[in-house]
Amino acid sequence: QSALAQPASVSGSPGQSITISCTGTNNDVGDYNFVSWYQQHPGKAPKLMISDVTHRPSGISNRFSGSKSGNTASLTISGLQAEDEADYYCCSYTTNGNFWVFGGGTKLTVL
Amino acid sequence: QVQLQESGPGLVKASQTLSLTCAVSGGSISSGTDFWNWIRQRPGKTLEWIGYIYSGGNTYYNPSLRSRLTMSLDTSKNQFSLDLTSVTAADTAVYYCARWRGGGTWDFDSWGQGTLVTVSS
Numbered sequence: 001q002s003a004l005a006q007p008a009s010v011s012g013s014p015g016q017s018i019t020i021s022c023t024g025t026n027n028d029v030g031d032y033n034f035v036s037w038y039q040q041h042p043g044k045a046p047k048l049m050i051s052d053v054t055h056r057p058s059g060i061s062n063r064f065s066g067s068k069s070g071n072t073a074s075l076t077i078s079g080l081q082a083e084d085e086a087d088y089y090c091c092s093y094t095t096n097g098n099f100w101v102f103g104g105g106t107k108l109t110v111l
Numbered sequence: 112q113v114q115l116q117e118s119g120p121g122l123v124k125a126s127q128t129l130s131l132t133c134a135v136s137g138g139s140i141s142s143g144t145d146f147w148n149w150i151r152q153r154p155g156k157t158l159e160w161i162g163y164i165y166s167g168g169n170t171y172y173n174p175s176l177r178s179r180l181t182m183s184l185d186t187s188k189n190q191f192s193l194d195l196t197s198v199t200a201a202d203t204a205v206y207y208c209a210r211w212r213g214g215g216t217w218d219f220d221s222w223g224q225g226t227l228v229t230v231s232s
Contacts, residue, residue: 003157034217038158045207045222046158057220089158093217098173100217102158 004029004090004103011109017078020106022090023071028101030071034093037066037075040105041086049088050075077108085110113138115208115223123202125232129195133208133223134188141166141186146211148219149182149193151204159204163211164191203230 005023012018022029022037029035035053038046048057050066053073063078073092077084090103119131133147140147149161162172164182172180181194195202205227209219 032217036218038219045224046219047222048218048220051216051218051220091158091218098160098175099171100160102160104157 004092004101006088006090006103006106008104009107009109011111012077012080013111014080014082016080017076018080018108019077020075020088020090020108022073022075022092022103024073024092024094024101025071027096028092028094029068029073031095032093033068035066035068035073036091037064038089038091039084039086040089046089080110082110084108113210113221115210115221117206117208117223117226119206119226119228121227122229122231123198125199125230126197129193129198129202129228129230131193131206131208131226131228132190133192134190136189139166139186140184140189140191144213146213147182147184147191148209148211150207150209150219150222152207152225153201153204156204158207161193161206198230200230200232202228204228 033053037050040046053068054066065076067074088106094101114136116134123129146163148163164170179196184191205225207225208223210221
């Protein structure tokens with residue numbers, strides 16, 4: 001099971017918006033609206049930021065939003081803040097026998 | 112808010128068994144529709160789902176690890192455990208426990224802090 005494809009890194013300046021893509025297949029992202037996004041600061045546990053493609057859990061800033069088109073899901077962070085600098089992982093339900101597949105991770109740098 | 116905390120030896124010799132425990136607080140592991148998962152992150156790699164145990168005791172494992180994996184519940188201590196046999200250097204990773212609430216959702220809403228396990232030769 002190959003990981004979902006994410007860019008290795010993205011960057012933006014404070015106040016700007018960035019988008020992280022996550023590309024899968026019809027066995028996962030394309031056919032199911034079960035994409036979630038996790039933020040991970042160094043040495044910390046992943047934190048759920050988006051579930052079911054677009055849903056923001058309670059307590060998550062509305063600067064974070066999710067979307068999907070075809071086999072590609074996206075996470076957009078608007079009004080970038082220094083605290084957003086972290087690694088971001090997408091995750092999807094998959095029919096390939098192991099239920100979940102994660103993306104390779106994207107390192108966000110706030111310039 | 113449920114909290115999870117992993118524990119176990121940080122160093123395991125190759126060919127031996129890796130055993131980890133996840134203590135759950137703020138909720139019962141034997142109630143509701145919660146599934147208790149293990150997820151690992153090998154050095155420089157992405158996250159890999161290992162398996163889950165349901166509050167009723169049923170398990171489902173990643174097919175790539177199934178032959179070496181056992182998960183169990185200890186309801187008296189409100190914790191669940193993982194045993195991974197015949198470990199190699201490829202099993203060196205940070206191991207996380209996490210909750211999946213089921214019920215139509217497919218995300219992990221609560222995670223432990225993670226515990227680093229190194230397999231030595």
